[in-house]
Amino acid sequence: MGYTQTGIEKLFKLKSRSVYTLEAGRYKLTPRFAYLLKEKYEEEGVEFTDAGSDFGPGIRWRVPGRKDPYKRLMLPGARGLANLSQAQLGKIADVDQKFIARLELDDFDGVSQVKLDRLENALRTRNVEFTAETTSFGAGVRWIKNPSVAGQSQSASEC
Structure with missing residues (x-):
């Protein structure tokens, strides 16, 4: 969708570098957050x-x-x-x-x-x-x- 890591963090009101730590495998994706991400991507046409x-x-x-x-x-x-x-x-x-x-x-x-x-x-x-x-x-x-x-x-x- 063209979002940066910072853009996703702002969109979901996450702490700074949350997406980085998630992508680096140092943070486990919770079911609630996974659902919210999936829902947002689907709203955006994914x-x-x-x-x-x-x-x-x-x-x-x-x-x-x-x-x-x-x-x-x-x-x-x-x-x-x-x-x-x-x-x-x-x-x-x-x-x-x-x-x-x-x-x-x-x-x-x-x-x-x-x-x-x-x-x-x-x-x-x-x-x-x-x-x-x-x-x-x-x-x-x-x-x-x-x-x-x-x-x-x-x-x-x-x-």
Whole structure:
């Protein structure tokens, strides 16, 4: 949705760095907070999808039409599924973390398709893929296969 960690904290009136500690795995997501987050994402047009026979759960825009040619709005969701920080993804993809940060903040003058391809390929090595927009649904991200098969334990609803 384009929120920063600070933006989510302000939206939910959380203490400073709460989202950081949650994303870093140093704070356990309570069922109440998980429900509130999911409800807010759904209000903003995000849909949580179930697993299919050859792919796992994920998230996508409920309706098509969100213009995101560089997948910058979906990148944090993809990183969340893969459980990767910007720095970790940058290292795997051989892309500077600052590029990822600028991309996610929509603070760039130009984008290297080579770097975007590296990011997408790095996420695929973690069994996460971007899904294309269709006439019925918007773009999204999902597990390529069921996370339990891939040795993962995080579900889409936890992101």
